[in-house]
Amino acid sequence: MTSDEALMLEFQGGSRAAFEELFARYRKPLYGFFGRRLNNPERAEDLAQETFLAVIRAAYRYEPRASVRTYLYGIALKLLAAERRKFLTSSTLGQPPAEPTTDGTPESVLWVRQAMQKLDAPEREILMLREYEQLSYSEIAELLRIPLNTVRSRLFRSRLALKTYLESEAKTNPALRASARQPHPGRRGLQ
């Protein structure tokens, strides 16, 4: 199998097909990255595209000592930070913040969103990078430029905190209890 890094080097050399392969591998993961953090599907799509545009523009700077995965999520994190800064600026100018879409959203998903918001931002980010982007501890450490032990301890704290929320919520919310037991056969759908 051609590695991401080899594809990136091929793309540096001018191969469009190598980029198309990288796009196919990372389009959905990047959309998910932004989608969960912004609750705004249109902006998530835009920023996922922006990430790939940044790759096209700056491909010549890529060096194979960094994995493509962390390289891409590094770009994505920067775009996310800029988006949030923009959002804060617009909020201070009196524009109301966009409400997260909740139409038809299952209760279990709403609960997950709420529970995530209760975590400290750094711990939430680490938890999301692990659970949703499925990055390893060392990849998260490299991406966030923090020690590996810090990744592990923050991840541990955030999971314990969520466990506590889950226990208290499940006592009063039978739907959550039930949803926790439902398998998700479609979530690993093959491409």
Add this chain to the structure above:
Amino acid sequence: MSTNRHPIEQEELMAYLDGELPMDQATEALAHMELCPECQILAAEFRGVSQVLMAWEVESEEGGIPSEINAALGERPEKRTAAKVSSLRLDRLITRRWVWTGALAVVCLAVGLKLMLASRNRNGHHSAVYPNMVAIEQYLSPDRNAEIAMARSAAPEAISSEAKILVLGWRGYETAIEGQNGFVCVVERSWTSPFNSAQFWNPKVRGPVCFNPAAARSILPLTIKRTDMVLAGFSKAQMIASIKSGFDNKELPAPEPGAMCYMMSRAGYLNDAVGHFVPHLMFYFPPTDKSSWGADLPDSPVTLNPQFRDGPEPITEFVIPVGKWSDGTAAPDM
């Protein structure tokens, strides 16, 4: 949980569950967890948290490369791609393999195969060693790289080196390596056995299998569904009902034409009766009379696999042994 009573910290337990401990520590963690109900509970709680988090799915629209990206790409010089070249080369390799494999599907292995399958069935009826599921950790591999290597060993390198690799974690199967040829390699566990098999909960079972694209789309979802249900704590009756209903309402696909898989690993352990078995290929169909393949007839190399017989999946599966393991070495006479 105090550190005095447990050789591993809670944080280390979490790292073990994430596949982030070095091999020696992972082995120690696994050994401790098998004996420590307190740690098993904590592990189950961590799994519960992850399962809840997985409810938050984000689906994007399917589509090609957007026009803005196409435009940006258009400003760059194009170059002939290695990816497409290697793909064509792979096609040729696979074609040659098929011819070669057909020639090597020697009759002498068929007799052994039948004996082995019969032995497996007999064992299924008489053994009661694994009546219930044990702690999930016993079904997991402590070494993610070892599981990746085992999954790849299901098929010759020319196929598996470009296949997508799934590994089993405590949240279910996860993509360890993306592929580019449409094949998917995975190590199956005991719960892909027939529901009435005594090996259904055998934690030693490791079945490396590499599905071709048609089977990856239409057969692999069954493995994933069974696994998800097992991890969610479903009973066998619930699993059977859910699979039936999945086929009834078309959530589960029928076998696609051409669906097949490679099981040519010498590293697998299919059950207590047959061990790593013999290298073989399997072909999947909607319910089909075995006589149409000449299966189980005298000297026929084709055998009807009982995996789905009497089960909720409307699938017929034929097995053909081959003469070599995936690494090219000769398989022993059975």
